[in-house]
Amino acid sequence: MTDAAPNGATTGGALFVSDAAPNAATTGRYRNPVLPGCHPDPSICRAGDTFYLVTSSFEYLPGLPVHRSTNLVDWEPIGHVIHRPGQLGLRGIPSSKGLYAPTIRYHDGLFYVTCTVVAPPDGSWTGRTGHFLATARDPAGPWSQPLWFDQLPGIDPSLTFDGDRVWLCGNRVAQPGLWPGQADIWLVELDPASFAPIGDLHWIWRGALDGAGYAEGPHIIAHPDGGWMLLAAEGGTNRDHSVCVAYAEAITGPYRGDPGNPRLTHRDLGDRSPIADVGHADLVEDATGRWWATVLGVQTIGDGNGLLGRQTHLVPVEWERARPLFAPGTGRVQPVVDAAGVPDQAAWPDEIRDDFDAPALDRAWNGVGRFPAEFADTTARPGFVRLAASRTEPTDVGTLAFLGRRLPAHRTRVSARIDLDGEVRGGLLLRTSEAAVLEASVDAGGAARVVVGGRVVAGAEGLPTRGCEVVIDVDGLSAAVRVGEVELGRVDVSALATGGTSMFVGTWTGPFAVGTGHVDVAEVTLRTRP
Missing domain, CATH: 2.60.120.200 (Jelly Rolls)
Structure with a gap:
């Protein structure tokens, strides 16, 4: 690859990093999505002044691409979590199976990615499945061999660090369930040394709205005013997708849903929205105290989806009366965003x-x-x-x-x-x-x-x-x-x-x-x- 991007950085897969860092005094313009091409289920963390992003890759290897940014709007691909033979195998797996919905976290000098390998339900693929954890000192790699969590159900695992304690949450479709597609979100404590589950699962959430399917993609974060906040997608990954939140004093609950759920969705816009299927949020706080969310969305053409798939979008987040406002002032994921705290986004190479x-x-x-x-x-x-x-x-x-x-x-x-x-x-x-x-x-x-x-x-x-x-x-x-x-x-x-x-x-x-x-x-x- 020989082409040069603006500011002298090589394309490295069509992206590059600007030298400009977030600044509370700046107001910049950026476009959504912030990554070109299919990058679903985005998860984000910060280490110092640098942000790291990981997304789903399903049947493709190397898997779970990792991106780096100093300003949230210009991203550089730096590697993959699954980057060498012997970590896990996906040979012969069908499309839209494989590596689902990773979460990236940083704690005490180490990066952690949790993920699930999903197989088709008909038993036609017999490789290793389930939840796993991989770690790295440098998110560019190398990443460790997967540490598998046996006996934990469902998909979408996510780590939360609470001082010396470590927790893992995920979701499963309830069987038989209170309604079709009703899902349960679970939480379990992990041994901080071995990461083996400790004790029983805590069942903490079944969805914000009665009748809404597939509460999934859970992340539990420390609420800035104390206690905990659960983010979960809801409504499936198509037009009814959304972001819902719930709050608890103790990490194990009980969780109470925000009375304004869903807190972010385009479900009411239908097919005519240029960005649809918005959901699956993760939150990060920058070094200046501003909050941001990565969410997935689909670019539509006419009244249907285009070819690019589910992509990574960025919205500002503010707190009002202890409740998160996603894309404050509009409540929408806009194709072009003017936001305080970021520079003007650099152009992608054509x-x-x-x-x-x-x-x-x-x-x-x-x-x-x-x-x-x-x-x-x-x-x-x-x-x-x-x-x-x-x-x-x-x-x-x-x-x-x-x-x-x-x-x-x-x-x-x-x-x-x-x-x-x-x-x-x-x-x-x-x-x-x-x-x-x-x-x-x-x-x-x-x-x-x-x-x-x-x-x-x-x-x-x-x-x-x-x-x-x-x-x-x-x-x-x-x-x-x-x-x-x-x-x-x-x-x-x-x-x-x-x-x-x-x-x-x-x-x-x-x-x-x-x-x-x-x-x-x-x-x-x-x-x-x-």
């Missing part, structure tokens, strides 16, 4: 280009269920990444040879130059799930094709198998495809939008290889447009 001239892959590249190093080699041929083909088709669950990165914007032109060697087919994918994928490819016989959801929608013969440029030009919910010099037309990609065939994951894009042999890939470029 082009990401990888010439594969470095000895290691850029950290933004991911594999489906396996690490890119298992099938992608940057040393075999200078200026290329060599993808060892597999027999797994893009529409199958297995060991797909797909080198993907998050689609950064609704209008993005993705291009790559490829050489085929062997009985292979290669090109570019837009991938949201096995059931939601656009393929633009050429095979060893020079036949090009465009495939959407397993159905061939366009094709051509006589294409070159070496030096062939493949282009997918995304414009909202459609994409124009070119292979070599042949324009293969514009296709509808609305089936790739989050919330349809992929419940939780947005679209990734990049080169792939199917068959026996390999595909050499050069000059992958993602160019965004307003």
